[in-house]
Amino acid sequence: MDRNMTGKTVQSAPGGKLLEVKDLRVSFFTPAGEVKAVGGISYDLDHGEVMGIVGESGSGKSQEAYSIMGLLQSPGKVVGGSITFEGRDVLAFSEEEMTQFRGSEVAMIFQNPMTCLNPVYTVGDQLIEALKAHDKSISREAAAKRAMEMLELVGINNVRKRMKQYPHEFSGGMRQRVMIAMGLICHPKLLIADEPTTALDVTIQAQILELMKDLQKKTRMGIIFITHNLGVVAEICDKVSVMYAGRIVEQGPVDDIFYRPGHPYTMGLLRSMPRVDAESYERLIPIEGTPVDMLDPPEGCPFAPRCEKCMKICLKRMPPYVELGDGHRAACWLRVEDQIGQKREEDGIHG
Amino acid sequence: MAKYILKRIVMAIVTVLVVSCVTFLLMMSVPGSPFASERALTPQQEATLNAKYGLDQPLPVQMVNYLNKALHGDLGESLKMQKGRAVTDIIKEMFPVSAKIGAMALVWAVAVGILLGCLAAYHRGKWIDSLLRVVCTLGISMPSFVVASFLLILFCSPIAPQLLKSAQLTAIFDAGLGLKAYFMPCFALGLYPMCYTARLTRSSMLDAIGQEYIKTARAKGLKSGKIIFKHALRNALIPVITYLGPLVAFTLCGGFVVESVFSIPGLGRYLVQSITNRDYFIIMGVTIFLAAFVVIMNLVVDVVYKLVDPRIDITKGE
């Protein structure tokens, strides 16, 4: 529990970013060629901050998260950029340091709780194991006690019995709770949740989200929440990065993203999201087309072919980031055009 | 669970019954008298013999009689090779020899096979993986008689290196030598199952390593050794267990050849000899016995499998 306390204090400490990712590039070296799954993304995260990474399948959002954990599987490789966790260079960690880092400081939960727990060990075993991996001195009894506390914390009843059960005896939502308990058992400062609610029923999704929000408040840990569901983002996140084809196309506080989206892709995502408050006749508008081929990404904006406002320059050059507000920026030529217009206006006024 | 076991036992009994009937009918369908190859018999003598062995009755009656007797532990008697000796008696004498060699071969084969399989999976893509892959494919490509022959050449022929020829290895199978005597037959018999197990373990290990729970284990910060040997291996071994049944059968049949090559007085060699001599009651009896043995081993393996894999709900049957 100490760490949580420090987590709180560090948050206010100056310059203490929890995580800084700079120009991270991840490539997969397949027989067909290099696939640039992540093509240079940057963001940072404060202690206790919740960031959402939104994007469709194949946009590189999971690979980006795996590279923080050092979980990239061959043939995937980090080919550039840096990841700094509390001032330490994660990419420079040795194998041992990485093993120690995983689970104790950063934890991760995955999309499919059905397959993420080892079917041949009891839930209790797997929880205790997670604890013992980082604290050799802890006795089995103490570890079991701690595991039961965690299970209770994530809302599982009858923990004594549940500890001795195998994963297949749990429902999907319950398993995801176990996964969360397992992730949090060592009090990590950062939790990466890779689509933790996608595989669950809608009602269960809401419960799990509620639980995570609740736990985040209690522990003040940072969370990176990876999802393709903007609704989930609105629910839980402080800020959002929208990823498309391995790049962050828009980034900003959650309100800005929702109310003043700067990138046509974000707008498309918002339009395709069902809303409770929508007028009954309002139609959902899907984003037409399919993502670009990551094996051979074209010059220019990858979203251009699907963009209804596509301009000539979009097909030729990659757009730069344009600042749209405090911490809110988008990579789109439309916004560049706006800025040019603004600038001319200003020039006109002054000149 | 009890229901499942019961179902499997019924299935096993049906299988043995079917095998017995088929064996009986096949053997009885062979044209000519089973006594034919002995010195020419007068029709009278043959009639007497037929009557003695109940061969003068209609086929279904013979079959029921035979099965009934078999159920009471009487599998008939040898007509030629050890004239008049009960088949059960022969089995009792020879099966332990075969079983001992077979069991020893299987034990080393499975133990080493699993070890090598893990090794290959752990170093997948490296040279050691490729080497093991080639060796194991070679191992499953050599019939046991080839392995046995090469062993003989290596240890017992004039061109064998002097070093290998020395010591007591030249004695092929002499019970007085204790364990040493078993070296060659066990190696010849176990090579195929060993390589098979290794290949199987490797692929099911890789399969297990690709599973998501391994990703979870890695995310927990477990050491890679622990991930491989605790999380992956336990899951990988489950399919390996299912193949133990067929492997038992295979080793048993491999024994036919290995026992013949090394002149081991086991049941396999005896069966082969009785086939060449067309001693029908021995063929029938031994076949039924071995089939029943294999079916029972399969049954045991299946039940063990269900016990090992916790995903199978024990309380609800299948």
Added chain:
Amino acid sequence: MADKQKKPVIGSLQPDVDAMLDWDRLTPDDFAPAEPEEKENFIQARRSVSYWSDAWRRLRKNGVAMVALGVIVLLVLFAFVGPMLVPYGYDERNIGAENLFPYHYTLEEQAQYQEAASAADPETAVANARAEAEAKGETLTRKEEALIRAKAKSGGEYAGMSEAEVYAALGIHKHAFGYSNKELQRMADGEKVFPHMFGTDKLGRDIMVRTMYGTRVSMIIGLAAAFIVLVIGALYGSISGYCGGKVDAVMQRIVDVIYSVPEVLVILLISTSLQPHITQFITDHQGNGLAESMRTLGPNLIAMFISFGLLYWVSMSRIIRGQILQLKQQEYVTAARALGASGGRIIRRHLLPNCIGQIVVTTCLQIPSAIFLESFMSYLGVGVSAPLTSLGSMCRDALSGFTSYTYRLVIPAAIISVMILAFNLFGDGLRDALDPRLKK
């Protein structure tokens, strides 16, 4: 270019747009809406690769599998073209060429050896000396004879040495390929004689030709068994999987029974008991085409085919059934059914094409296992019967004399291992190529 643009200063999220762009070079035209054609041209459509060409590409890149394929081709040539090039028949006894080694000494060298070896024999030495003396018109005293005898016994340079050692001591090397003395004589007379490359057996039959025929028999059995297994297994499996319900339950119980019985045992039994029937059939129907072809193949071989047909399709049918069950759940089958497609059509058009990869692989891996089993049976003496030969029965024949004629055991044993190995490796490669999901 993209790199530069993508490097904003971290800390402040403010990207230095001005620094990164030369604004002057941007024209209003750049901000004109793009034409649809331009958008289409933007993405170069990736050349779509068909399943088979993709599989072929993967297979070609697999060195081991390609080498295995090469070995298989060589063995096919060896087995099917080889016998045409060698002037000996597999059952032809070359009189005077019995028990030849795959090497020979020339006639002169043999004479040298004779001389040396006979010199070592005391009696011959005495006889030689006596003949010499007689030629000179003298007689040997008993004492002189005894001396010669003693000398030959102790000092006989090559006494107690084996043939090979004597040759080595004489400084004579072996020459490749076996020739009988008669053949060497014919060669000396200027005739061309085809060598016995692998030597001959105790009846004077050329081992190389026998190996070729043995390989041929093994290959035919492998292919035929694979074909039988394919047809029966695919049919049984697809019917069972497609019909489902009670039909499937009954069919699967049958499979269970067959599966739990050791195949070798049953095949042993079936071929033993069927063989007399087939022999009977052949003798009863002499002159009949079918019976004649059966005679050529030999009753054992036919019995083996029948046993394969009865037993070996089980695993194939299981695989196909599993695939079908899996595919049956998928929407396009439901769609086809909703469109009123008949059962047979659904199997043909929708189900089989989807499991063709696995069928090919299983069929291919059936070949080595059939060869394996055939050699096993032949070795036990219940497989291919004389005069036809097989690698297994050659090994069996060679076992009794393996200490002197090791090569007779080694050659067929090595060929059979190499053949099965090549098929296995190729099958593995095929599996990796056809089912990339399995490749790790």
